Each structure stands twice: as structure tokens, then as C-alpha cells.
Amino acid sequence: MTYCVGLLLDQGLVMASDSRTNAGVDHISSYSKLHLFLPAPDRYFVLLAAGNLATTREVVDRIRRDLDRAAVGAFDAPPENLATVNYLFEAGLYIGRVNRDVQLLHGPALREVGAAPEATFILGGRIGHEPPSLLLIYPQGNAIAATPETPYLQIGESKFGKTDLDRFAHPGLSLEDGARLCLVSLDSTARANLTVAPPFEVVLCPRDAMGPSQRLKLDARSPDLTALTESWEASQRQAFAALPAFAWEAPPA
Amino acid sequence: MTYCVGLLLDQGLVMASDSRTNAGVDHISSYSKLHLFLPAPDRYFVLLAAGNLATTREVVDRIRRDLDRAAVGAFDAPPENLATVNYLFEAGLYIGRVNRDVQLLHGPALREVGAAPEATFILGGRIGHEPPSLLLIYPQGNAIAATPETPYLQIGESKFGKTDLDRFAHPGLSLEDGARLCLVSLDSTARANLTVAPPFEVVLCPRDAMGPSQRLKLDARSPDLTALTESWEASQRQAFAALPAFAWEAPPA
Numbered sequence: 001m002t003y004c005v006g007l008l009l010d011q012g013l014v015m016a017s018d019s020r021t022n023a024g025v026d027h028i029s030s031y032s033k034l035h036l037f038l039p040a041p042d043r044y045f046v047l048l049a050a051g052n053l054a055t056t057r058e059v060v061d062r063i064r065r066d067l068d069r070a071a072v073g074a075f076d077a078p079p080e081n082l083a084t085v086n087y088l089f090e091a092g093l094y095i096g097r098v099n100r101d102v103q104l105l106h107g108p109a110l111r112e113v114g115a116a117p118e119a120t121f122i123l124g125g126r127i128g129h130e131p132p133s134l135l136l137i138y139p140q141g142n143a144i145a146a147t148p149e150t151p152y153l154q155i156g157e158s159k160f161g162k163t164d165l166d167r168f169a170h171p172g173l174s175l176e177d178g179a180r181l182c183l184v185s186l187d188s189t190a191r192a193n194l195t196v197a198p199p200f201e202v203v204l205c206p207r208d209a210m211g212p213s214q215r216l217k218l219d220a221r222s223p224d225l226t227a228l229t230e231s232w233e234a235s236q237r238q239a240f241a242a243l244p245a246f247a248w249e250a251p252p253a
Numbered sequence: 254m255t256y257c258v259g260l261l262l263d264q265g266l267v268m269a270s271d272s273r274t275n276a277g278v279d280h281i282s283s284y285s286k287l288h289l290f291l292p293a294p295d296r297y298f299v300l301l302a303a304g305n306l307a308t309t310r311e312v313v314d315r316i317r318r319d320l321d322r323a324a325v326g327a328f329d330a331p332p333e334n335l336a337t338v339n340y341l342f343e344a345g346l347y348i349g350r351v352n353r354d355v356q357l358l359h360g361p362a363l364r365e366v367g368a369a370p371e372a373t374f375i376l377g378g379r380i381g382h383e384p385p386s387l388l389l390i391y392p393q394g395n396a397i398a399a400t401p402e403t404p405y406l407q408i409g410e411s412k413f414g415k416t417d418l419d420r421f422a423h424p425g426l427s428l429e430d431g432a433r434l435c436l437v438s439l440d441s442t443a444r445a446n447l448t449v450a451p452p453f454e455v456v457l458c459p460r461d462a463m464g465p466s467q468r469l470k471l472d473a474r475s476p477d478l479t480a481l482t483e484s485w486e487a488s489q490r491q492a493f494a495a496l497p498a499f500a501w502e503a504p505p506a
Contacts, residue, residue: 159412159413159445160412160413160415160416161416162413162445163413163414163416163441163442163444163445166444166445167444167486167489167493168489168493176498176499176502177493179499180493180496181493184493184496188416189416191416191419191420192412192415192416192419214501216499223500224499224500227497228496228497231492231495231496231497232492232496233420235488235491235492235495236420236421236492238488238492239484239485239488239489239491239492240420240421240430240433240434240437242484242488243433243437243481243484243485244480244481244484245429246429246432246469246477247476247477248467249429
């Protein structure tokens with residue numbers, strides 16, 4: 001499994017992912033699920049991936065091939081790629097179509113052995129003068145967007161870390177607070193579920209920038225991550241100790 | 254959906270449930286999912302129920318009928334009931350069998366319309382001189398038990414409130430702290446999922462007692478519940494505000 005989360009804030013985008021993949025419980029490995037594309041000076045894209053690892057890998061490879069073939073003027077370059085789309089939602093439709101193509105290619109063989117070909121993506125980025133936006137691209141190729149009312153999107157193992165997001169996510173957060181929130185949500189998830197684990201990757205993309213201002217890869221021993229999780233753990237213990245007594249409890253002596 | 258949780262502590266049992274049921278999103282109602290049985294002076298049972306509401310209701314009705322028929326010496330009284338079993342695990346097997354019988358009766362008709370007959374239970378209680386114990390009874394009739402290493406059991410919508418339990422649940426908690434932990438876990442779940450909601454029911458069963466010492470039913474406006482959720486909310490905001498800056502952030506002026 002996987003857990004990825006993106007925040008659409010007034011100040012820009014924050015996107016984060018864990019790095020664990022597993023096929024069953026005895027085939028566990030670490031893969032980056034955060035992919036950065038800078039296909040032209042007027043645009044950038046950050047793609048978070050969850051689902052079948054072979055599908056997500058092939059989708060990323062196809063996206064890069066489409067860009068490369070067009071860049072060298074190859075006769076077989078497809079007409080659309082991340083450098084040609086004019087809006088982020090068109091980038092979402094393009095990635096959704098590539099995802100469908102990969103699933104259609106491998107789905108029949110996978111389903112024969114009871115495996116699922118599906119993959120789900122979170123796409124964040126900017127094109128031209130449009131502000132940054134954030135999409136969740138379903139395996140079927142359609143997509144929803146983050147909005148000021150719903151500033152976060154999650155894919156993968158999303159339930160364990162949702163309470164933190166519901167409590168704190170709002171468009172007024174700074175990018176740094178957004179990054180802390182994503183890490184708290186990732187940490188909550190990794191504690192509860194063996195299939196989600198560090199390194200955690202995080203990008204911060206300021207609203208007016210054409211790409212990330214920070215790209216973090218925090219393994220379990222990185223000082224930034226241990227400082228954050230130790231602070232959170234200590235605060236949680238204080239929060240629990242501070243809970244009020246029930247009306248029927250004897251007052252403390 | 255539903256969320257129920259039970260804790261096996263050195264001091265005894267704490268068991269808690271929400272009260273929301275739903276069939277789709279437009280048929281939402283409130284039912285107690287916490288059932289207390291006191292069939293003889295040497296025993297008590299607390300049963301928490303999740304799953305198909307008609308199944309859980311019929312299981313509880315059958316358990317009560319089996320006790321009633323035996324109590325009046327009816328010729329059709331079944332040989333086993335909660336008053337005749339000698340160990341809590343036998344009570345679990347008995348309830349598992351009743352659950353299977355109800356599912357076998359209604360399963361074919363339910364599956365015709367795409368509905369699931371399954372129900373899952375948490376059973377806590379004591380018989381005779383045995384210490385309290387806590388079982389999770391699967392729809393298939395088998396069961397697992399809480400232990401000092403795994404002092405909590407959950408059924409229903411269990412992911413949202415698991416992080417709180419993983420952080421705080423240990424056998425040394427007082428019953429009152431256990432009740433607070435269950436309520437925090439229920440509150441986290443109810444915030445994240447519309448199908449879990451107050452009133453929250455909680456029982457505290459001291460190790461040496463033959464039944465609950467406290468039985469709480471806390472609706473959303475009860476002072477005990479609002480005091481707890483407001484304290485938790487305030488502490489969470491402090492915890493978030495106290496998270497340390499990243500190494501690369503400018504120090505506060």
C-alpha cells in the first residue's frame with residue numbers, strides 16, 4: 001500500500017508521500033512515489049502515485065517517453081504531452097488516458113491471477129499564469145480537484161491520517177505548516193499500518209514559483225523527522241494526560 | 254457503519270460504541286450497539302455489535318430467547334445458552350454459532366439484492382472466578398482475544414481511531430483513562446466518517462465486579478463528552494503549534 005497527500009494552500013502547494021511498496025507481506029521494498037516533471041519553462045508538474053507499482057511505473061515512463069519523442073521531433077511522437085497541454089485539467093486528462101492505456105494492456109493478465117492493475121494519482125502543478133492547482137486522478141481517468149473548502153486530497157491508505165487533516169488543513173496554512181501537517185498525517189498512518197513507511201518525501205511549491213522551493217526526503221533517522229515526531233508524541237501524551245475527569249470521578253486528592 | 258472498541262486492562266474491561274446505523278446515506282438512524290446480559294449471579298456479558306443491523310438484532314433476540322426458554326424450563330429450550338457456558342470462550346463459540354445460524358437463514362435472500370448478512374461482535378465479560386476477558390467474534394464464528402500485548406479490539410470503521418489506540422492503549426491504564434481513550438478514538442472516527450456518531454455508550458467493568466460499575470450514554474451535548482472533546486481539540490491545536498521548525502526555515506525573529 002501507499003499513502004500520499006496533497007494540500008492546496010493560498011501560499012501554494014504541498015505534496016507528500018511515503019516510500020513503501022509491498023506485494024503481500026514478504027515482498028516489501030522502497031520506491032519513490034513522487035515524480036517531478038519540468039517539461040518547459042512555463043510549467044511544472046508533481047505527480048504522486050498509488051496502486052499497482054508496475055502500472056504507476058509504466059505511466060511515468062510513458063509520460064517521459066511522450067515528452068522525449070516530441071522534444072526530438074520523432075515521427076511517432078504522440079500529439080499530446082505535458083509540454084503541449086494548456087491547462088492543468090488537460091494534463092490530468094492526459095495522465096488519466098495514459099493510466100487507462102496501461103491498465104487495458106496489462107489488466108487481463110493481472111486479473112487472471114487475482115491482481116488489480118489500477119493506479120490512482122494526485123497531480124499538482126502550474127501552467128502559465130494560472131495559479132497552482134491539485135487534482136486526484138481516478139483509475140478510470142476522471143478527476144476531482146482540491147478547493148478552498150476541501151484543501152486536501154489523499155490516495156492510498158488514507159483513513160489513518162485523515163483526522164489530522166480534517167482538524168488542521170485550511171487554505172491559510174503556511175507552506176511550512178502544510179509540510180508539518182503532511183508529515184504528522186504520514187506518521188500517524190505509518191504507525192498504524194505496516195505498508196506505509198519512511199522515507200517520506202515532501203515538496204513545497206510557492207504560489208508564484210515554477211517548481212518546488214524545497215524537496216525533502218526524510219528517512220526515519222533524519223533530524224527534521226525525528227524532531228517532529230518526538231514533539232508530536234510528547235504533545236499527544238500531554239493532551240491525553242490533560243483530559244478532564246468525568247463528572248462522577250472522585251476529584252483528585 | 255459502526256465503530257466499537259474494547260480494552261482489556263489490568264483493572265478490568267472498558268467497552269464503547271457509537272450509535273449510528275445507516276443503509277445508504279438517506280436512511281440514517283440511531284441504535285444502541287452495546288448489549289448487557291446478566292443471566293446468573295456468577296457471570297456477566299457485554300456484547301458490542303457491528304455489521305448488518307437485522308443480523309445483530311436477531312442474534313441478540315435469539316440469545317435472550319435461549320435464556321428465557323431455559324429459565325422457564327421450556328421443552329424446546331436449546332441445551333446451551335449464556336447461563337450454561339463455563340468459559341468466556343464457550344460464550345464466544347455459542348454467539349458465533351447463533352450469528353452463523355442467522356446469516357445462513359437470511360444470507361441467500363440478502364445476497365440476491367447485493368446486501369451482506371455478516372455481523373461481527375466484541376464480547377467482554379466474566380464467568381465465575383476467571384478474570385475478565387475480551388473476544389472479537391468473526392462472522393465465521395471463530396474468535397480472537399485481547400491480550401496484554403494487544404489490549405484493544407475494534408470492529409466496524411476501525412482505521413480512523415486506531416492511531417489513538419496504538420499510542421495510548423496499555424494494560425496499566427485506569428478504567429477511567431481507558432474510557433477517555435475510547436471516547437477520543439470514537440470522536441476521531443466520528444469527525445472523519447459520517448456513518449459513526451454519538452450518542453457514545455461506554456461501560457467500565459472493574460476486574461473483581463460482576464458487571465459494569467459505570468454505564469455511560471453520552472450524546473453530543475453531554476457535559477462529559479463536550480468537556481473531553483474541547484480539551485482534546487485545544488490540546489491538538491497546541492500540539493500542532495508546538496511542532497518544531499525545519500532546519501532550513503528562517504529562525505523566528
